[in-house]
Amino acid sequence: MRSGRIGIGLELDAVHLKILQVLRENGRISVAALAERVGISRANAYTRFEALRADGAIKRFTAEIDHVRAGLGITALIFVTVRQQMWKQFRAELARMPEVEYCAITTGQHDAMIQVRVSDVAEVHTLVTDRLAGIPAVKATETVFILDEVLKRPYVLPSDGPRPQRRQAPDPSPAEVPLGKMRFVGAAEGRAALRKE
Amino acid sequence: MRSGRIGIGLELDAVHLKILQVLRENGRISVAALAERVGISRANAYTRFEALRADGAIKRFTAEIDHVRAGLGITALIFVTVRQQMWKQFRAELARMPEVEYCAITTGQHDAMIQVRVSDVAEVHTLVTDRLAGIPAVKATETVFILDEVLKRPYVLPSDGPRPQRRQAPDPSPAEVPLGKMRFVGAAEGRAALRKE
DNA sequence: GTTGAAATTAGTACGAA
DNA sequence: TTCGTACTAATTTCAAC
Numbered sequence: 283m284r285s286g287r288i289g290i291g292l293e294l295d296a297v298h299l300k301i302l303q304v305l306r307e308n309g310r311i312s313v314a315a316l317a318e319r320v321g322i323s324r325a326n327a328y329t330r331f332e333a334l335r336a337d338g339a340i341k342r343f344t345a346e347i348d349h350v351r352a353g354l355g356i357t358a359l360i361f362v363t364v365r366q367q368m369w370k371q372f373r374a375e376l377a378r379m380p381e382v383e384y385c386a387i388t389t390g391q392h393d394a395m396i397q398v399r400v401s402d403v404a405e406v407h408t409l410v411t412d413r414l415a416g417i418p419a420v421k422a423t424e425t426v427f428i429l430d431e432v433l434k435r436p437y438v439l440p441s442d443g444p445r446p447q448r449r450q451a452p453d454p455s456p457a458e459v460p461l462g463k464m465r466f467v468g469a470a471e472g473r474a475a476l477r478k479e
Numbered sequence: 480m481r482s483g484r485i486g487i488g489l490e491l492d493a494v495h496l497k498i499l500q501v502l503r504e505n506g507r508i509s510v511a512a513l514a515e516r517v518g519i520s521r522a523n524a525y526t527r528f529e530a531l532r533a534d535g536a537i538k539r540f541t542a543e544i545d546h547v548r549a550g551l552g553i554t555a556l557i558f559v560t561v562r563q564q565m566w567k568q569f570r571a572e573l574a575r576m577p578e579v580e581y582c583a584i585t586t587g588q589h590d591a592m593i594q595v596r597v598s599d600v601a602e603v604h605t606l607v608t609d610r611l612a613g614i615p616a617v618k619a620t621e622t623v624f625i626l627d628e629v630l631k632r633p634y635v636l637p638s639d640g641p642r643p644q645r646r647q648a649p650d651p652s653p654a655e656v657p658l659g660k661m662r663f664v665g666a667a668e669g670r671a672a673l674r675k676e
Numbered sequence: 677g678t679t680g681a682a683a684t685t686a687g688t689a690c691g692a693a
Numbered sequence: 694t695t696c697g698t699a700c701t702a703a704t705t706t707c708a709a710c
Contacts, residue, residue: 294549302544309506309540314704323678328705339548343506344633346538347499352491353637359585359592376630380639385630388556390623395556399635405642410661422660426587429666433573433582436541438596440550442577445602463619464607469626509686520696525687 292337297322299441301330302339306436309343346436354381354399357428358406360414361392368419375417381409390467392424403427489534494519496638498527499536503633506540543633551578551596554625555603557611558589565616572614578606587664589621600624 292298300320304311311319317327334340349355364372376385376396384397400406406425414420489495497517501508508516514524531537546552561569573582573593581594597603603622611617 291548299549302542302549305542306544307539307541309542312704324705325679325707326677329677337548339545341543341545342504342633343540343542344504345499345502345506345540347503347634347636348536348538349635351488351534351536352496352499352634354635357583359583373629380642381635382630383632383635385628386554386556386625387627387629388623388625390621394629396630400642401637407663410663415661422662424587424662424664426585426664428583428585430584431582432570432584432591433579433593435580436539437544437549438546438551438578438580439544440598445577445597464612465619465621466604466607467621467623511686521687522689522697523695526695 292333292339294339296441298330298334298339299439301327301334302437302439303441305340305343306439309345349399353401356400356403356406357431358398358400359426359428360396360398360410361424361426362394362396362414363391363421363423364393365419365421372417372419375419379409379413381405389469397428489530489536491536493638495527495531495536496636498524498531499634499636500638502537502540503636506542546596550598553597553600553603554628555595555597556623556625557593557595557607558621558623559591559593559611559617560588560619561590562616562618569614569616572616576606576610578602586666594625 294302297320301316304316304319313327313331314324316331317324320327322330349357362372372394376382379398381398381400382396383399385394387394398406398409400409406427410423410425414423491499494517498513501513501516510524510528511521513528514521517524519527546554559569569591573579576595578595578597579593580596582591584591595603595606597606603624607620607622611620
C-alpha cells in the first residue's frame with residue numbers, strides 16, 4: 283500500500299512508537315540491540331526500521347553538537363515581520379544564511395521567528411542590521427537573546443508519558459487561576475494563507 | 480590534558496569540524512565511511528570520533544522524527560512570564576510536561592519561551608489554561624501557533640559557509656535600511672542573574 | 677513474525693612512519 | 694599524531710521454520 287505518497291502511509295502502532303523512542307535517544311544503536319530493547323525479533327526490527335525510514339516517519343539521523351564547544355556560544359531569536367507576498371524572497375535569503383538554525387512562520391504580531399547561533403553578540407547586531415535589514419521582504423525585526431536552554435528534547439512523541447486531557451470535573455474549589463493573563467494571539471490581519479507561498 | 484572538566488577541553492581543528500559536519504547530516508554513518516568522506520585513516524577517525532564524544536562536543540545521536548506522521552501535527556510557542564525566584568519550581572514543572580520539546584530563557588518582555596507539540600489545537604488551550612496557569616511560578620503567558628517550519632538545520636557550525644563579518648566599507652550609496660524598525664530587546668528589569676537559579 | 681547460520685562489515689590492537 | 698594492517702567481535706542478510 284505505497285501507491286503514491288498520499289495519505290497516512292504507515293499506521294504507527296505501539297511498537298513503532300517504542301522504536302522511535304529508543305532511536306531518538308540513541309540514533310546510533312544497532313538494529314540488533316534495538317530489537318532487544320523493544321522486545322521484538324531482529325528481522326522484525328529491520329523490517330520496521332526500514333519501513334519507518336522509507337515512510338518518512340524518521341526523517342534523518344543526526345548528531346547533537348555542543349554549540350558552545352563548537353565556538354557558537356551566542357543564541358538569539360529574531361522575530362521578523364515580513365512584507366506580504368515577499369515570502370518567497372525571504373525564504374531564499376534565509377537559505378543563504380548559515381547561522382540560521384531554525385525558522386518558523388507563526389501567528390501573532392510577528393510573522394516569523396528565526397533562531398541564530400553565532401560566536402559573539404556583535405555578530406547578532408551585524409546579522410540583523412546588515413543582512414536582515416537589507417532584505418526588502420523584511421519590514422521589521424525584534425531580537426531577544428537566549429540566556430539558557432533549559433530543556434531540549436530530541437523529539438516529542440505521543441507515547442511520551444501521561445498527557446492529561448481536558449479536566450473532566452474541575453476542582454470543587456477552583457484555584458484562583460489568572461486566566462485573564464493567558465493570551466492567545468491569532469494571526470495578524472491579511473495573512474490568511476501564507477503557507478508555501 | 481583532561482584533568483577535570485574545566486576549560487575548553489578539546490581544541491577543534493578543521494578535521495574535527497568536518498567530522499561534525501558529516502555526522503550531523505548522517506548520524507548513523509559508519510566510522511569507516513566517515514573516515515573516507517573526511518579523508519583520514521580509519522584509526523584516526525576512531526580516535527577523533529571517540530574524543531569528540533568524550534569531550535562532549537557531540538552530546539548525543541538522535542533520530543529526527545516527523546511529528547505530523549507521529550500524530551503531533553500542532554506546534555505552538557508559549558511565551559511565559561515567570562515570577563521571580565520561582566524558576567526552580569518552573570523548571571521542575573516543565574520536566575513533567577512531555578509535550579514540551581524546547582524551553583529557553585530569553586531577554587525581552589517575556590522570561591521564557593517554550594515549544595510544545597500536540598495533536599490538536601484544543602490541547603494547546605488545555606495545556607495553557609489547565610497546566611501552565613496552575614503553576615504558581617507562571618505569572619502570564621502568550622501563545623502563538625506555528626504555521627510552518629520553514630527551515631530546520633540539524634546544527635549550525637562555524638564552518639558552515641561564508642559568514643560575512645562586519646561590513647568594512649559600506650556601500651557608496653547606502654541602501655535605505657529601516658534601521659529604526661530593528662529593535663533589540665534587553666532583559667526586563669530585576670532579572671540580572673536568573674541562570675541556574 | 678521468529679530463529680539460526682553464512683557473509684559482510686565494524687571495532688580493536690598493534691607496529692611503523 | 695597519523696597511518697596501515699591484521700585480528701577479533703559484532704552486525705546484517707538470507708534462508709528455513
